[in-house]
Amino acid sequence: MNLVSPGVVTPEPVTSDGVIAAGVYVEGRRVANIAIDEAASWRNKPDHVVWIGLHEPETALLKSLQRQFELHDLAIEDADHAHQRPKIEQYGDALFIVARTAQLDGESIAFGETHLFVGEGYLVSVRHGASTSYTPVRERCESCPRALARGEDYILYAILDFIVDNYSPVIETIQDEVEAMEAEVLASAMTRAQIERLYLLRRDLMRLRNAVGPLVEVCRRLERDNLPMIRPTMRPLFRDVTDHVRTIQEQIDSLREVLAFAFEASLLVGQAQETAISKKLASWLAIVAVPTAIAGIYGMNFKNMPELQWEYGYFAVIGAIVAICTLLFWRFRRSGWL
Template sequence: YILYAILDFIVDNYSPVLESIHDEIESIEDDVLSKQISKAQIERLYMLRRDLLRLRTAIGPLVEVCRRLEHDDLSMVRQAMQPLFRDVTDHVRNIQERIDSMREVLAFAFEASLLVGQAQETAVSKKLASWLAIIAVPTALAGIYGMNFKHMPELEWEYGYFMLLGVMLAACGSLYWRFRRAGWL
């Protein structure tokens, strides 16, 4: 009975630790989807996952000990005590399952944080590409007309300069409208 009491005490003391880790995991998980998490929170995700692995490693041998006390015919264990050891074995397996599920949630939260970061980087890249495309049009036209060729048809026109500015504005406006419509700007 003393062995049962010690094992039960050990297993029961894992529950408060797991509850505190679970609460912290839930708060981080909520932050992952609602806003960009900080580097400190990502490090905390990693540390929690490592701590859960340590707990899993520490509780692993208890399963085998409880299983042997429950099923093997040991002279020091009475038949009436086997259901108690079965109860402890069930608690240990339950704790193992909780640890495994929390590790999976942490892995998913970490992956989600990476995906959110990549999505934000993609959005920034799209905006930069859009603005560069808009700026490229007037730069190219100004570069062509800045070469000072002798025979350019628009140079002889009275409104050639204003037409070139109009083409630039129309092209830039068209690109701006298309990028805005596509959701890049």
């Protein structure tokens, strides 16, 4: 255990077993960095809050946490196995919350999970997969001791708000790409690569919506239900997170609709181009058919064809061909087919 004064904080230990940070706070100020096996003794002290951050911990570490905070077996099992649906569960006077995180990994969205244990005198966050470190959350909370002094439910709000805020860069990046794709669609038909990219974007947006959607219910329960450790004064803050989640959800739905319209517009543009090509081909075929037909008639070598003996027959036939072809070309050009 490292005791520190309220004004000086020693560097957070980063261990190989998954512990990112473990600190004790009194009136919003960190007073100690602790080991996991010391958590229970600090948590039981009046007005002390233990805040532990883990990243992909081993099963033994989770079992140790369970002993320290008397966590439920089902909650520990869920925290040990990722790929859980966002949810909130109440086990006695403790809460277990699952939230999905998202961040860009190249051109696709990588998803992770955060499991939160909240009870009297403690909050434990467990991160799995793609997830931004919560160190900025801890630093922001520590920079405002008055807010952090509110307790465990304020830390819970700060983490959930941070998770939801991190959806925005993903949405904004995809929105920029969608707008560029939409502009290209109106200029020309989409290529196969663009269609494949459009499909991948719609798939990622659907997965993101499935990750974001259940958070509405989680935040709604934190806002309205009389859950342990959630004070009435914190409900407006959770209401703000709920509104933010709904805004993200609306943006996702809007982007999916734009991508659907872009695909439909691409089909219409492609059909229009095919129609224009078909009109041009039909027009030229009609023009070429005139000399072909006339040449075919006079190429049958019948003996009794008066025009063959006429002195000006050749010039008359050529003139007729040119006149008819010119008339057809003019009509097709006027109709917009050529």
